[in-house]
Amino acid sequence: MPSNSTPAVAQHALPSYLDAKHLGPWGNYLQQVDRVTPYLGSLARWVETLKRPKRALIVDVPIEMDNGTIAHFEGYRVQHNLSRGPGKGGVRFHQDVTLSEVMALSAWMSIKNAAVNVPYGGAKGGIRVDPKTLSKGELERLTRRYTSEIGLFIGPSKDIPAPDVNTNGQIMAWMMDTYSMNTGATATGVVTGKPIDLGGSLGRVEATGRGVFTVGVEAAKLSGLALPGAKVAVQGFGNVGGTAGKLFADAGAIVVAVQDHTGTIFNAKGLDVPAVLDHVANTGGVGGFKGADKMANEDFWSVDCDILIPAALEGQINAKNAGKIKAKMVIEGANGPTTTEADDILHDKGVLVLPDVIANAGGVTVSYFEWVQDFSSFFWSEDEINARLVRIMQDAFAAVWQVAQENKVSLRTATFIIACRRILHAREARGLYP
Numbered sequence: 001m002p003s004n005s006t007p008a009v010a011q012h013a014l015p016s017y018l019d020a021k022h023l024g025p026w027g028n029y030l031q032q033v034d035r036v037t038p039y040l041g042s043l044a045r046w047v048e049t050l051k052r053p054k055r056a057l058i059v060d061v062p063i064e065m066d067n068g069t070i071a072h073f074e075g076y077r078v079q080h081n082l083s084r085g086p087g088k089g090g091v092r093f094h095q096d097v098t099l100s101e102v103m104a105l106s107a108w109m110s111i112k113n114a115a116v117n118v119p120y121g122g123a124k125g126g127i128r129v130d131p132k133t134l135s136k137g138e139l140e141r142l143t144r145r146y147t148s149e150i151g152l153f154i155g156p157s158k159d160i161p162a163p164d165v166n167t168n169g170q171i172m173a174w175m176m177d178t179y180s181m182n183t184g185a186t187a188t189g190v191v192t193g194k195p196i197d198l199g200g201s202l203g204r205v206e207a208t209g210r211g212v213f214t215v216g217v218e219a220a221k222l223s224g225l226a227l228p229g230a231k232v233a234v235q236g237f238g239n240v241g242g243t244a245g246k247l248f249a250d251a252g253a254i255v256v257a258v259q260d261h262t263g264t265i266f267n268a269k270g271l272d273v274p275a276v277l278d279h280v281a282n283t284g285g286v287g288g289f290k291g292a293d294k295m296a297n298e299d300f301w302s303v304d305c306d307i308l309i310p311a312a313l314e315g316q317i318n319a320k321n322a323g324k325i326k327a328k329m330v331i332e333g334a335n336g337p338t339t340t341e342a343d344d345i346l347h348d349k350g351v352l353v354l355p356d357v358i359a360n361a362g363g364v365t366v367s368y369f370e371w372v373q374d375f376s377s378f379f380w381s382e383d384e385i386n387a388r389l390v391r392i393m394q395d396a397f398a399a400v401w402q403v404a405q406e407n408k409v410s411l412r413t414a415t416f417i418i419a420c421r422r423i424l425h426a427r428e429a430r431g432l433y434p
């Protein structure tokens with residue numbers, strides 16, 4: 001339990017650029033911070049630092065479309081906290097991206113980076129666009145103009161973007177090239193998740209899914225769930241969900257249901273995961289996959305399974321569907337997939353939730369390896385990378401488990417306790433400038 005000596009915490013009004021009634025994912029994050037505050041002891045004095053981003057940049061991204069018209073897109077880069085090091089976090093291209101969403105994602109990066117103890121603060125970026133509607137040329141112009149607009153903000157020792165939803169190695173290559181052209185020297189360390197030939201790291205593409213799998217294995221051991229034969233359902237079969245699904249299937253689990261933006265597929269005997277991945281690579285989604293039954297999207301949440309992996313977008317597990325979930329364990333591959341109400345419902349049902357801020361930290365861990373390799377121009381083998389990744393994830397998860405047991409709190413609050421202490425210790429030691 002929190003100590004009685006917890007100091008009074010000054011409450012500040014919301015920044016004027018936020019609407020209290022429409023806080024979106026940022027509101028979810030604020031509730032998570034409120035839950036950890038009683039466990040911060042004297043560091044609670046600094047907690048307001050976590051409740052506002054350090055910097056938020058909104059940029060206009062104009063590009064010439066192939067048909068000759070000029071289109072304007074809204075772009076963001078938010079640096080939530082830089083107390084422990086440069087900003088680090090992905091760039092998302094999605095039509096529903098908002099400032100609130102990017103703020104929350106940047107804050108979860110601060111927590112995640114501190115939880116696995118990589119020397120970064122938290123940042124995130126995005127453009128409000130459906131990239132599937134753009135030609136390759138339009139996508140390149142959009143990426144380059146956005147990179148130029150946020151160019152003053154980012155840099156190998158300032159803030160290092162990476163892939164997120166709908167961005168990949170090619171987008172990172174264009175970002176790296178644009179930044180390098182603008183600064184006059186090749187700067188491989190400005191982004192991670194690059195192609196291998198441009199200073200990318202072996203193992204980075206699969207790293208987030210591998211991290212999801214690693215914490216799943218550890219939690220299964222601790223909670224007595226046998227992985228061979230365990231039934232798994234995955235929402236989102238892109239970089240994170242696809243890799244995690246494959247690793248669970250390789251370990252003998254049965255992937256019974258997969259949902260993505262093209263539909264939901266189900267096979268009680270187990271989907272052929274490599275075949276589903278091929279189908280996604282060829283058609284862009286799981287919809288229409290032959291070796292499965294089609295399922296109504298809303299029925300996905302009540303699928304009979306042991307492990308549920310949300311690996312798509314925020315707020316997918318909410319007060320409406322949390323009660324229907326049959327899984328014993330939820331592993332959050334996505335960022336912010338569970339609302340605070342849903343978290344409580346799952347807790348009351350005895351579902352073990354492995355929170356995003358530890359479960360999907362594998363990606364940023366190998367991004368950290370990539371950045372270190374770029375600085376030293378010395379590259380490691382894939383086995384070395386995977387072994388180091390697994391060790392960091394196992395150690396971080398063991399620490400979270402222990403703090404959860406000691407304080408009788410959820411794994412989410414335990415991760416926040418570890419991370420917020422690290423961030424606020426750094427804040428306190430550095431002191432306030434000037």
Ligand SMILES: NC(=O)c1ccc[n+]([C@@H]2O[C@H](COP(=O)([O-])OP(=O)(O)OC[C@H]3O[C@@H](n4cnc5c(N)ncnc54)[C@H](O)[C@@H]3O)[C@@H](O)[C@H]2O)c1
Binds near residue numbers: 235237259262
């Ligand atoms: N890529 C990384 O290294 C990384 C690291 C940490 C966290 N994440 C998080 O993991 C999640 C997935 O990221 P990704 O890199 O795999 O992206 P991705 O673009 O490779 O895949 C996204 C998946 O989500 C699905 N999806 C989109 N909208 C959906 C909807 N409305 N309903 C169901 N499915 C939908 C897509 O069809 C696709 O399968 C995001 O929350 C991201 O922030 C990614």
